[in-house]
Amino acid sequence: MSAPLLSIENLTVGFSTERGPVTAVRGVSLAVDAGETLCLVGESGCGKSVTCHAVLGLLPSNGRVTGGRILFEDRDLAAFSERELERLRGREVAMIFQDPLTALNPVHSIGKQLAEVLILHRGLSWDAAKAEVKRLLDRVRIPDAGRRLGEYPHQLSGGMNQRVAIAMAMACRPKLIIADEPTTALDVTIQAQILELLRELQAEEGLALMLVTHDLGVVAEMADRVAVMYLGRVAEEAAVNDLFSAPCHPYTRGLLRSIPRIDENVARLATIEGSVPSLHAVPAGCPFAPRCENACTACVEHVPEPLVRADGRRVACFAPVAA
Amino acid sequence: MSIAAASAPLLEVRGLSRHFRLARPWPWAPVAEVRAVDDVSFELHVGETLGLVGESGCGKSTTGRLVLDLLAPDGGEVRIDGRSIRHLSAEEGRGLRRKAQIIFQDAASALNPRLPIGAQIREPLDIHGVGDSASRVAAALQMLRAVGLQGDMAGRYPHELSGGQQQRVVIARALILQPRLVVCDEPVSALDVSVQAQVVNLLKDLQRQFGVAYLFISHALSVVRHISDRVAVMYLGQIVETATRDDLFDRPRHPYTRALISAIPVPDPRLRRERLLLVGDPPSAVNPPAGCRFHTRCPFVVEDCKTAMPTLRAVNGEPTHQVACHRVARGEI
Ligand SMILES: Nc1ncnc2c1ncn2[C@@H]1O[C@H](COP(=O)(O)OP(=O)(O)OP(=O)(O)O)[C@@H](O)[C@H]1O
Ligand SMILES: [Mg+2]
Numbered sequence: 001m002s003a004p005l006l007s008i009e010n011l012t013v014g015f016s017t018e019r020g021p022v023t024a025v026r027g028v029s030l031a032v033d034a035g036e037t038l039c040l041v042g043e044s045g046c047g048k049s050v051t052c053h054a055v056l057g058l059l060p061s062n063g064r065v066t067g068g069r070i071l072f073e074d075r076d077l078a079a080f081s082e083r084e085l086e087r088l089r090g091r092e093v094a095m096i097f098q099d100p101l102t103a104l105n106p107v108h109s110i111g112k113q114l115a116e117v118l119i120l121h122r123g124l125s126w127d128a129a130k131a132e133v134k135r136l137l138d139r140v141r142i143p144d145a146g147r148r149l150g151e152y153p154h155q156l157s158g159g160m161n162q163r164v165a166i167a168m169a170m171a172c173r174p175k176l177i178i179a180d181e182p183t184t185a186l187d188v189t190i191q192a193q194i195l196e197l198l199r200e201l202q203a204e205e206g207l208a209l210m211l212v213t214h215d216l217g218v219v220a221e222m223a224d225r226v227a228v229m230y231l232g233r234v235a236e237e238a239a240v241n242d243l244f245s246a247p248c249h250p251y252t253r254g255l256l257r258s259i260p261r262i263d264e265n266v267a268r269l270a271t272i273e274g275s276v277p278s279l280h281a282v283p284a285g286c287p288f289a290p291r292c293e294n295a296c297t298a299c300v301e302h303v304p305e306p307l308v309r310a311d312g313r314r315v316a317c318f319a320p321v322a323a
Numbered sequence: 324m325s326i327a328a329a330s331a332p333l334l335e336v337r338g339l340s341r342h343f344r345l346a347r348p349w350p351w352a353p354v355a356e357v358r359a360v361d362d363v364s365f366e367l368h369v370g371e372t373l374g375l376v377g378e379s380g381c382g383k384s385t386t387g388r389l390v391l392d393l394l395a396p397d398g399g400e401v402r403i404d405g406r407s408i409r410h411l412s413a414e415e416g417r418g419l420r421r422k423a424q425i426i427f428q429d430a431a432s433a434l435n436p437r438l439p440i441g442a443q444i445r446e447p448l449d450i451h452g453v454g455d456s457a458s459r460v461a462a463a464l465q466m467l468r469a470v471g472l473q474g475d476m477a478g479r480y481p482h483e484l485s486g487g488q489q490q491r492v493v494i495a496r497a498l499i500l501q502p503r504l505v506v507c508d509e510p511v512s513a514l515d516v517s518v519q520a521q522v523v524n525l526l527k528d529l530q531r532q533f534g535v536a537y538l539f540i541s542h543a544l545s546v547v548r549h550i551s552d553r554v555a556v557m558y559l560g561q562i563v564e565t566a567t568r569d570d571l572f573d574r575p576r577h578p579y580t581r582a583l584i585s586a587i588p589v590p591d592p593r594l595r596r597e598r599l600l601l602v603g604d605p606p607s608a609v610n611p612p613a614g615c616r617f618h619t620r621c622p623f624v625v626e627d628c629k630t631a632m633p634t635l636r637a638v639n640g641e642p643t644h645q646v647a648c649h650r651v652a653r654g655e656i
Contacts, residue, residue, distance in 0.1 A: 043515035043516065043517060044515050143602075143603070157604045159604055160604065187378035187379055187542070187605070188378070188542070188544070188583060188586040188587055189378065189582055189583060189586045189601045189605075190604065191586065191588075192585075192586035192588075192598060192600055192601075193600060193601070193602075195588070196600060214515070214516065215588065216516070216590040217545075217587065217588030217589055217590045218588050219590070220588060220589060220590045220591055220592040220594075220595070221588045221589075221592070221595055223592070240592045241592050241593070244590065244591060244592050244593075245593075254517060255516060255517060256590065258516055258517050258519070258520035259516055259520070259545070259590055260520075260523070260545040260546050260548060260549035261545055261548075261589065261590065262544055262545040262548060262572065262584060262587040262589060263572075263589055263594075265548070265549075265568075265569070266549065268524060268527075269520040269523055269524055269549065270520065271517065271520045271521045271524060272517035272520075273521075275485040275486075275487050275488070275515075275517075275518055276485075276515070
């Protein structure tokens with residue numbers, strides 16, 4: 001078996017804050033194989049974005065990787081210089097954000113900024129870049145691409161800007177795209193278009209996709225594998241069908257039960273009692289124990305390590321849901 | 324709903340319109356007007372929930388604010404209990420505010436950061452001079468418990484609460500005067516799914532307990548399905564379809580409603596569906612398209628859609644199921 005494209009091993013990320021140090025990501029291990037989609041899902045603050053930022057070396061100045069390793073094609077990113085990281089981000093891994101404007105420059109036309117990326121990172125001539133820009137914009141289904149080249153981000157809708165950001169990400173023919181809630185700010189009909197586009201690009205270019213979302217519907221639609229995060233840890237990781245048909249971790253089950261569905265009526269939604277604790281008051285044992293129906297003494301006292309089960313799932317739980 | 328439907332509606336909205344003039348980018352630019360709400364009519368009965376759905380900018384929130392007279396309409400009328408809500412005397416205005424309340428998405432900014440939550444829940448009683456001070460304190464405490472918070476939390480400040488708990492406080496304050504109507508504008512959109520379910524359940528419980536009616540405004544269609552008795556779908560300032568909850572979600576007729584429902588990802592990987600994908604973005608509400616406003620994105624568009632504006636008509640032999648579409652009216656789609 002070949003090594004995964006991206007492998008995150010036991011990653012721990014800390015921040016210094018006014019109220020003291022916090023650990024936002026605690027011992028997260030994940031792997032993304034070439035061509036596959038891994039979804040990271042979980043409630044606000046569970047560490048999805050921090051994990052992505054750590055991979056790309058984009059943590060804010062008060063944040064630091066305090067443990068673990070990140071390997072891209074078996075190369076340890078910790079050993080990368082700032083320049084090498086820059087190259088990695090430009091060429092091999094691209095990122096798409098919730099707000100496409102983070103990736104776009106407001107003062108340059110979209111044609112110009114795309115061309116610059118192509119000239120800088122792929123060494124194209126100006127003429128070749130121009131043709132390639134047009135091709136990329138067509139590729140991400142921007143209607144009337146030739147005319148749009150001269151437009152600026154503020155002249156485009158959120159959905160169109162997200163397409164441009166995707167074109168920007170594709171410009172360098174990356175092997176992996178990390179997309180952090182790329183459709184959360186968009187209307188559902190536009191979300192459907194963008195998800196369709198991502199799926200299509202992925203199938204045709206053989207890209208790997210690490211997709212962050214809090215929407216289990218999006219997960220069901222996009223993922224090959226899913227990692228459910230809670231308070232900085234991976235609670236459960238499984239193939240998408242396994243996760244949805246038989247969740248193992250009580251938190252996964254709780255999440256799945258608590259979402260209303262568009263295609264059926266339920267008398268009453270199931271809930272998970274309480275709310276996610278603050279990073280300044282992380283419980284001693286399993287982080288989910290205070291809200292967990294299955295919690296036993298061990299759960300309150302010890303942190304369950306993620307264990308790989310016979311069916312390939314990884315579950316961090318002393319009292320998993322009975323099959 | 325049959326009993327409620329037979330009685331006079333609690334809320335009647337007729338031909339409601341509101342346009343906004345945009346600031347001109349330069350002095351000689353033509354005046355641009357956004358038709359945020361354009362000839363909208365609906366009814367809401369006692370103890371009922373009407374879901375108002377649509378994408379950003381379709382006019383949902385403006386409709387909610389017009390209904391409570393937080394914004395003046397350019398045309399049309401809103402009646403609560405059969406009485407128009409415009410041009411009320413000061414006394415009548417107070418009466419209206421007791422009867423009708425609003426809850427917004429952002430609970431944190433709706434609360435006063437410097438006032439303990441118990442006092443905030445009690446405040447409307449103080450303002451309206453309901454009962455004596457001891458009975459107000461007792462009522463606030465009771466309401467605090469009714470929204471699922473511990474009585475000993477009354478002395479806490481908003482920043483000591485989670486987002487879900489803050490929204491509970493907002494709900495408690497909205498319900499303390501026992502209003503008959505609450506406009507809920509995206510009340511759970513900012514909450515995490517596990518907490519969203521708690522608040523949705525709470526809203527349903529409180530409705531059962533107090534008989535309050537909700538105008539539930541949301542872009543989250545699955546939440547709307549869960550909470551609503553009836554649903555109205557808006558597109559560019561107009562209602563394009565309205566029906567009972569099950570008719571709307573299980574037998575949608577308007578092409579926009581169908582596209583909207585099929586765009587919602589279903590949390591079941593075995594159901595990855597073929598969908599009715601729309602092309603393009605919604606056009607701007609400034610100078611909206613002529614004819615049917617949806618025609619620029621509609622996969623079923625024909626010539627007359629581009630010129631004649633369709634009106635709501637009953638379909639499926641159901642007077643409660645109304646659709647504004649020429650082709651649906653002709654039975655072509
Ligand atoms: N710059 C920072 N300084 C201090 N704490 C931070 C910083 N950035 C993130 N955190 C904390 O790290 C935790 C994880 O944050 P992260 O942004 O990864 O969450 P998330 O899972 O992406 O949530 P969301 O769904 O809201 O995007 C949070 O508790 C957050 O407050
Ligand atoms: Mg995030």
